[in-house]
Amino acid sequence: MSWNDAGTPAAAAGPIEKVLYEVKKTIVGQDVLLERLVVALLARGHILVEGVPGLAKTLAVKSLAEAIGGDFHRVQFTPDLVPADILGTRVFHQPTGEFQVSLGPVFTNLLLADEINRAPAKVQSALLEVMQERQVTIGRETHKVPNPFLVMATQNPIESEGTYPLPEAQVDRFMMKVVIGYPTVTEEFVVVERALAPAAVIQKIIDPEILVGLQQAADQVYVDPSLIEYAVNLAHATRDPAKVGLTDLAKYVTFGASPRSSISLVLAGRALAYLRGREYVVPEDLADLALDVLRHRLVLSYEALSDEITPDMILGKVLANLSVPEPAGRGR
Template sequence: MEELIKEKAKTVEKLKLEIGKVIVGQDYMVDRILVGIFTGGHVLLEGVPGLAKSLTVSTISKVLGTEFNRIQFTPDLLPADVIGTRMYNQPTGEFITKKGPIFSNIILADEINRAPAKVQSALLEAMQEKQVTIGEESYQLDRPFLVLATQNPLEQEGTYPLPEAQQDRFMLKLNVDYPKKDEEKIIIDRLTGEDRIEDTKLEALVSKKDIFEIRELVRKVYVSDELKNYVLDIVFKSREKSDYIECGASPRASINLILASKAIAFLNGRNYVIPDDVKEIAYDVLRHRLILTYEAEAEDLKVEDIIENILGSVNIP
């Protein structure tokens, strides 16, 4: 088991090198997207425009050798534009199903919060059940199936907040930040030089079969009962009555925190989870699941501050 994980972890390092041919810096974003891919968890990426969120998702899909579709969310988008619709075929007199772009392996839901709630909700069944209903029939989606959504900060004009039920279906929410100065210099050189970045040849290093094998390995990563209780203590602490938390994390948080911690351990070449794995990924699992009170907002407290307080108040095994 340990040797197998180390061998697959080397493959992941090759993946990162291949992704690095196009994406400069943003190691945090790449690592967390790989956590989602290797656990089957959807990922929400938030950041201002121009931080290579969409480019990172499309690049990763190429090196994974999976089918990829990009859906640009706009205020006039309809649910049928995402999942598909039933159309009348006049020559035959029958209705036929036209499948939407959701039928793919990796879906980039670009600027998901620029579409109204009814369109965002069209993804709910697909994200949870891995199927969609068109008319009266349900259709299974291709496996692996993963939604990688980008959104702009809510303060920006023309954005709609995601419903809590939809946010909860994302395993991770990432806050994507600006690149460092030396990284941005490399980006400038790549995008203004003679070699066009779109001409970069990327090699598909893994297959769908490899992804399923890695997922099985990740699930076999050992988590002690003490660490399971540690995760439960963190989640239950978020549900305690507080001046700053209106609504705590759901049971999905406990499940996803365990799974994501296993993936972090796997990426580090280990077949067991340590407390640092849980602490490292806790912010990404919890930040979109905690609803803060007006008191927290009045005191200018961010959700990361609340998570830090929760982690600081729970005993580490």
């Protein structure tokens, strides 16, 4: 798939819209979540979905995987899980007298890490290498995972018993963290109504090869240098709020967003622009994704916790005080 034929944003709307339509056979509402999931697919980024029980987090990810096709593995994270259960291990083969590698469920196109915060840190950290470098080292051998490869994880924020907070290094590997809330009254009525009927069957709309072509086409979206500067300034403002005139927020932030956040914001903005049918990124693309890309990368102080200050509140003030550029590429 090339940019000049099937790779244009207008042409991409066809398969992407069909995928979303197929997913909506089982998912009611949650438009922001579904849009972010598709953005993550196009931008080759991993996504963390957080919400209270019963909001169809797992169902949304599973339905999207079925609509895309390819290999899909689901791992239910539990306290007794060990890294070898995910990555694989070396097994002694008695007839030959040699060790053979048994690859784990991480060798797939779409990996659903369900309730990821129920596994201890050593298991969560086992995903560090594969999420960043798309490879797994078992013994002395390195094995590449299939392309495309995406990790979509879910977690429940309200339970503390039997859960383990994700290490900062692990959280930073996720391009976005999407927080979802309760459905509206109308949406919940439709949810209950659908529950009374047989479950819809999700059809495969595209395959991994088509997804790779869409990813390559999204790579061609133009990003004006002023927007790259905007993303960098936004990340720097989270580390030093005084730069945007928010001196009073400095006491609430222990560590700001990492440089990986700037990269993720630009890549996700480019994918969102492509999804919205444009060949160039506009400031609104970055602003719409800023909370999802940055909220999980801030480490707040104990003072912020005592004053009930959240990352979203800090980011909202930073975005309001940061000047928005007018990129020259808008007219492309």
